[in-house]
Amino acid sequence: MKPFQYLRPTGVDAAVRDLTAQPDAAKFIAGGTNLIDLMKEHVEQPTTLVDINRLPLATVEELEDGGLRLGALVTNADTAYHPLVEQRYPLLSKAILAGASAQLRNMATNGGNLFQRTRCYYFYDTSMPCNKRHSGPSQGPAGCGALHGYNRIHAILGTESADGNVHCIATHPSDMCVALAALEAVVRVSGPQGERTIPIADFHRLPGDTPQHDNTLRPGELVTAIDLPANGFSHYNSYLKLRDRASYAFALVSVAAALELERSDASGDQISAARLAMGGVAHKPWRKTEAEALLVGQRPTPDVFGRAADALLDGAQGYGHNTFKIELAKRAIVRALSQAAKLEPTE
Amino acid sequence: MQIQVTVNGKTRKSEVEDRTLLVHYLRDQLHLTGTHVGCDTSSCGACTVHVDGVAVKSCTLLAAQADGCAVTTIEGMAIQDSPTTSQLHPLQEGFKECHGLQCGFCTPGMIMTAADLLKHNPNPSEAEIREALEGNICRCTGYHNIVKAIQWAATHSTKPEPNQQEEPVVADEHLFTNDVTTGEVVETH
Secondary structure: OOOOEEEOOOOHHHHHHHHHOOOOOEEEEOOOOOHHHHHHOOOOOOOEEEEOOOOOOOOEEEOOOOOEEEEOOOEHHHHHOOHHHHHHOHHHHHHHHHOOOHHHHHHOEHHHHHOOOOOOHHHHOOOOOEOOOOOOHHHOOOOEOOOOOOOOOOOOOOOEOOOOOEOOOOOOOOOHHHHHHHHOOEEEEEEOOEEEEEEHHHHEOOOOOOOOOOEOOOOOOEEEEEEEOOOOOOOEEEEEEEOOOOOOOOOOEEEEEEEEEEEEEOOEEEEEEEEEEEEOOOOOOEOOHHHHHOOOOOOOOHHHHHHHHHHHOOOOOOOOOOOHHHHHHHHHHHHHHHHHOOOOOOO | OEEEEEEOOEEEEEEOOOOOEHHHHHHHHOOOOOOOOOOOOOOOOOOEEEEOOEEEEHHHOEHHHHOOOEEEOHHHOOEEOOOOOEEOOHHHHHHHHOOOOOOOOOHHHHHHHHHHHHHHOOOOOHHHHHHHHHHOOOOOOOOHHHHHHHHHHHHOOOOOOHHHOOOOOOOOOOOOOOOOOOOOEEEEO
């Protein structure tokens, strides 16, 4: 690991000042579970680390509107096992516990989870071309090794830039963020221009022709909390994660499904609200309100779920090794919705 | 930079490079070599230690991040029953009784992860044990006897967890861990 300067501010404003002083060369560190690995591999080479662990951002607070504010420095483990999260946002607990391992969840923070970088093998290997890693010759050549390489784990949606070219087919690796997308969480940030909020759907971005940017934060901005809206879809939800082995792997496809069901007449239930988000298929958690609209007002049946799956996967494109993901994702959506509606059991 | 870390009950004040990983601090500066480095990329779990009571991977943690924290390593798991002797922790006994190790490389990490599990869930099912071990890789055993060892410990766990004890713990005749702990701050270079 290359040497760096280590700073440890105790306030949010001081942390933002420390980072803004050298926006291209400094990084925040919280749990560090991904950043330190990236620094060992020389994928990230910050010259300054601003350790934010002493900032007062480690609380879970109830909001007046019935929502919940998750401090950026609350660990993933403490969040997943928090009684209010388990009770009101079980989808979030399930998604967090589907990711990483106990030791990493003990260290990783909610804020840091948003900044996980892709696990694309070409991104990690500095001898291979990568447009996401590339910002100068010290970080390897430009290009995309995955596009015509081994791309089993890569994206099938949202890969084209405005000019029709594909610069990056990396996926966002987080499980937690898929649940946050389904729950319509809001990210609170503090920066040189003050505080602002960003809906989770606008926090991460598609690669376009600037895949080096994972998110829409401005230089120097620090995530301080994640707000969950009051409706946690706590009765009907499922997080289904499909991967190459049963544990400790990133998702090939994951689905966060959440429903509200109402008894419409003697013959059965009707869907009154629906949320559907996918992980492992794009540069950000993949959600389309059009797909959810196809579910509302319908009975929860596999046919209805299949139509929503088709809508969510509209435009999907494989790159060879990952083409199987399109069919896998369709079936995963139908199964996750069936589990959420309690038509089939979760394992 | 200077850090102060309480390791296995003894407070250490040390000068470390900013980029020093906790596992290298423990092994190279404190000579606590029971914590192993396997993959060095937070995958295998051989480097698992407890920081402020929870299991973490010490190869992906700066020593600076542990400044001010209490760290327990495998050397701190045995329970001191007199000023000069100590008993193995039930998990250590369990691994011995159930043949839970072959080469032994993963064992310290397995025990530290299992200790965290048993603290939250004193009677885990086989499935819960296997799930808890997802961040610890063993190339020898096929995991069956590791699961049995943890089940053994769960049924023989009458002793208090070391970090809940008043008295600091002493493990073996290790250069550092057999020092009688006095509560003083020891400068380590």
